Amino acid sequence: MKEYTHMQARTHHCGELRSEHVNQTVALAGWVNKYRDHGGVIFIDIRDRKGITQLVFRPSDEKLHANADRLRNEDVIWVKGTCIAREEGMANPKLATGDIEIEASELEILNKVDTPPFTPDEAPKVGEETRLRYRFIDLRQQRMQKILKTRHRVTKLMRDYFDENEFLEIETPFLCKSTPEGARDFLVPSRLQESSFYALPQSPQLFKQILMVAGMERYFQIARCFRDEDPRADRQAEFTQLDVEMSFVNQDDVMDCIENLCRKLWKDILDVDVPKLKRMPYAEAMDRFGSDRPDLRFGMELINISDLAEKTDFKVFKGAIADGGLVKAIRVPGGASMSRKETDALAEWVKQFGAGGLPVTKVEGGKLATGIAKFLEPITDELIAKMEAQDGDLICFGVDKKSTVVHRVLGELRVKIAHQLDMIKPGQWEWLWVVDFPLVEFNEDENRYDSLHHPFTAPNPEDMHLLDSDPAKVRSLAYDIILNGSEVGGGSIRIHDKNTQSKVFSLLGISEEDAKVKFGFLLDALRFGAPPHGGIALGLDRTVMHLENTTNIRDVIAFPKTQNGVDLMTMAPSEVDPAQLQELHLRLAPSIKADAVKG
RNA sequence: GGGGGUGUAGCUCAAUUGGUUAGAGCACUGGACUGUCGAUCCAGAGGUUGCGGGUUCGAGCCCCGUCACCCUCGCCA
Numbered sequence: 001m002k003e004y005t006h007m008q009a010r011t012h013h014c015g016e017l018r019s020e021h022v023n024q025t026v027a028l029a030g031w032v033n034k035y036r037d038h039g040g041v042i043f044i045d046i047r048d049r050k051g052i053t054q055l056v057f058r059p060s061d062e063k064l065h066a067n068a069d070r071l072r073n074e075d076v077i078w079v080k081g082t083c084i085a086r087e088e089g090m091a092n093p094k095l096a097t098g099d100i101e102i103e104a105s106e107l108e109i110l111n112k113v114d115t116p117p118f119t120p121d122e123a124p125k126v127g128e129e130t131r132l133r134y135r136f137i138d139l140r141q142q143r144m145q146k147i148l149k150t151r152h153r154v155t156k157l158m159r160d161y162f163d164e165n166e167f168l169e170i171e172t173p174f175l176c177k178s179t180p181e182g183a184r185d186f187l188v189p190s191r192l193q194e195s196s197f198y199a200l201p202q203s204p205q206l207f208k209q210i211l212m213v214a215g216m217e218r219y220f221q222i223a224r225c226f227r228d229e230d231p232r233a234d235r236q237a238e239f240t241q242l243d244v245e246m247s248f249v250n251q252d253d254v255m256d257c258i259e260n261l262c263r264k265l266w267k268d269i270l271d272v273d274v275p276k277l278k279r280m281p282y283a284e285a286m287d288r289f290g291s292d293r294p295d296l297r298f299g300m301e302l303i304n305i306s307d308l309a310e311k312t313d314f315k316v317f318k319g320a321i322a323d324g325g326l327v328k329a330i331r332v333p334g335g336a337s338m339s340r341k342e343t344d345a346l347a348e349w350v351k352q353f354g355a356g357g358l359p360v361t362k363v364e365g366g367k368l369a370t371g372i373a374k375f376l377e378p379i380t381d382e383l384i385a386k387m388e389a390q391d392g393d394l395i396c397f398g399v400d401k402k403s404t405v406v407h408r409v410l411g412e413l414r415v416k417i418a419h420q421l422d423m424i425k426p427g428q429w430e431w432l433w434v435v436d437f438p439l440v441e442f443n444e445d446e447n448r449y450d451s452l453h454h455p456f457t458a459p460n461p462e463d464m465h466l467l468d469s470d471p472a473k474v475r476s477l478a479y480d481i482i483l484n485g486s487e488v489g490g491g492s493i494r495i496h497d498k499n500t501q502s503k504v505f506s507l508l509g510i511s512e513e514d515a516k517v518k519f520g521f522l523l524d525a526l527r528f529g530a531p532p533h534g535g536i537a538l539g540l541d542r543t544v545m546h547l548e549n550t551t552n553i554r555d556v557i558a559f560p561k562t563q564n565g566v567d568l569m570t571m572a573p574s575e576v577d578p579a580q581l582q583e584l585h586l587r588l589a590p591s592i593k594a595d596a597v598k599g
Numbered sequence: 600g601g602g603g604g605u606g607u608a609g610c611u612c613a614a615u616u617g618g619u620u621a622g623a624g625c626a627c628u629g630g631a632c633u634g635u636c637g638a639u640c641c642a643g644a645g646g647u648u649g650c651g652g653g654u655u656c657g658a659g660c661c662c663c664g665u666c667a668c669c670c671u672c673g674c675c676a
Contacts, residue, residue, distance in 0.1 A: 034636075034637085034638095036634090036635050036636065036638050036639095037632090037635095037638090038632060038633055038634070038635065038638075038639090039631065039632040039633070040632070040633030040634090041633045041634060041635080042633095042635095043634075043635050043636065043638085045636070054635085054636070056634085056635095058633075059633070072626095072627090073626080086634090087634085089634095090634060090635085090636090092635090092636055094636075095636080098636085115609070115626070115627055116609085116610095116626085117609055117610065117626095118609080118610050118611095118626085119610090119626085121637090122610065122611080122625080122626085125610080125611060126610060126611075127605095127606095127610085127611085127668080127669095128668075128669075129606095129667080129668050129669085130609095130610075132668090179676095181676050182675080182676035183674080183675050183676075184674080184675085202675095202676085205676095227674095227675060228675095229674050229675040230673085230674065230675080231675095232670085232671080232675090233669085233670070233671090235675070352602075352671075352672050352673095353672085450676070451676050452676085453676075454676045455676070456676095457676095508676095562667085562668065562669090563668075563669070563670090564667085564668085566667090566668095568667095568668090
């Protein structure tokens with residue numbers, strides 16, 4: 001064997017050859033997917049990103065055969081040979097190239113591998129930790145290549161779509177100003193400015209608004225965003241947004257623009273038709289589904305039964321209502337099949353959302369049985385009628401003095417039960433816009449109002465008169481696009497005049513001085529000719545997750561991080577050379593843990 | 600920071616109430632085999648049971664601590 005081999009040209013990819021290529025001399029390159037050594041004849045499955053082709057090595061050429069004998073899984077090879085038809089009964093219907101094989105005449109081993117920890121074929125069964133450590137092998141599996149290809153197609157379709165609609169793709173800085181609002185910032189120390197820090201952008205929000213003031217009119221960007229918060233299955237500290245902003249538009253313009261994009265994506269990639277999206281006010285979403293991102297793939301809507309609850313002698317119900325709370329219920333079709341153990345488990349589970357417990361009862365023979373049935377006797381018929389309940393149903397009650405708790409509990413519960421009882425049929429796409437969000441909500445801990453969306457969201461003009469008197473009632477011009485109970489994106493019309501912006505800042509408890517220090521450039525911009533504008537951001541990772549039917553965000557990111565923010569392949573983050581710290585004017589504080597040990 | 604789960608060979612997993620030398624499949628090494636496509640057959644090598652401590656005559660299994668990974672609450676304007 002040569003010490004080092006140069007790549008020779010290949011004539012085809014490994015998924016291309018068919019009967020029509022028979023008798024042609026071809027050259028392929030790729031990885032050994034599998035070897036089957038029969039002592040005489042040796043079969044090698046060679047793989048590249050287009051597919052797999054079977055190679056045949058015969059003992060007649062001794063040197064060639066000896067080389068083929070050495071091949072092991074994941075060796076990288078180049079091979080030349082003749083495409084021949086497989087004899088009858090020897091075709092492999094599992095392979096697209098199964099009608100032919102390559103009778104090899106030349107073989108070069110381009111890279112002889114060490115035994116790999118796993119092969120791409122095994123990857124689906126391998127633990128995620130190992131897959132992430134050897135991501136370069138994991139990404140060789142067909143499923144991961146398909147996901148990354150879908151991701152590429154999505155971004156390409158987005159770029160084409162916005163280009164056709166006269167948007168400009170404009171990059172905004174990664175090294176930004178830190179603001180205390182919103183999520184925790186990732187900080188980058190400045191070498192040139194001692195004791196100063198940049199922050200990585202949580203989103204390009206302010207820059208895109210500035211671009212509108214700058215007269216760009218239509219902007220988009222496929223933007224990396226950073227939020228230093230704990231990850232979840234569908235959330236990663238570093239993620240990608242399709243960021244969009246438009247001038248001289250209203251809500252409908254922005255929503256139509258995004259809706260059409262989604263329609264195009266689903267059509268081109270899945271061949272699924274997305275109908276005109278329905279719109280649901282925030283208040284209705286909370287009332288009927290207990291969530292601002294309702295999953296419409298199944299029923300189990302929340303029914304307010306406070307009026308009935310008051311007629312019982314059940315202390316839990318009466319107490320909550322006396323404290324200004326409410327009682328809502330969901331009807332679980334067929335839920336009576338759940339055991340006491342299962343409903344107890346649900347009761348335990350809802351406690352994490354602030355519930356004291358989960359009263360339940362079952363419908364049997366037109367009556368209520370088990371659980372809190374005996375307390376419901378005075379209202380049995382009314383309740384069954386109101387819930388439209390039938391024999392075999394389970395009724396779960398959300399009770400609390402705070403409506404937010406009732407909604408959260410039942411909102412989460414209906415999703416949990418839908419999954420648990422397998423009520424979600426595959427292939428359903430339930431889209432909607434949630435609109436008319438409140439502009440602010442009261443933060444009891446801080447005794448002030450917080451933005452629901454962000455401080456630059458425009459109040460609904462119809463509610464301007466409430467801004468001083470009853471801010472919590474003011475609706476905003478914000479909108480979220482929801483798919484199957486997941487927030488795919490959200491945006492708003494922005495405030496474009498200085499007075500309204502100042503008013504909202506003061507409502508949020510941001511003093512004039514503070515506003516100047518934190519957002520002075522924005523206020524300046526608003527003074528010098530800001531057009532009415534609005535926009536939206538779509539989560540690219542989540543969009544691809546939907547298209548590829550996965551619930552794991554790490555599946556759609558080539559090099560993701562773990563729950564502790566570690567890249568298991570590169571082992572970032574890591575300690576750095578003290579000289580680097582010195583250049584940055586930084587000294588590490590002794591860790592609190594070390595202090596504790598010292599006592 | 601809290602709750603739950605997992606951790607045994609390179610990979611996926613097993614190991615009775617705490618009891619002999621921790622097993623299997625795949626992968627790997629050697630051998631046999633000219634039509635397989637999850638090739639087959641024979642033989643072999645491979646272990647700090649995540650790590651540290653404790654209880655015990657004896658710990659993969661029990662206790663304490665710790666680390667990593669996953670799910671989740673808080674957090675995510």
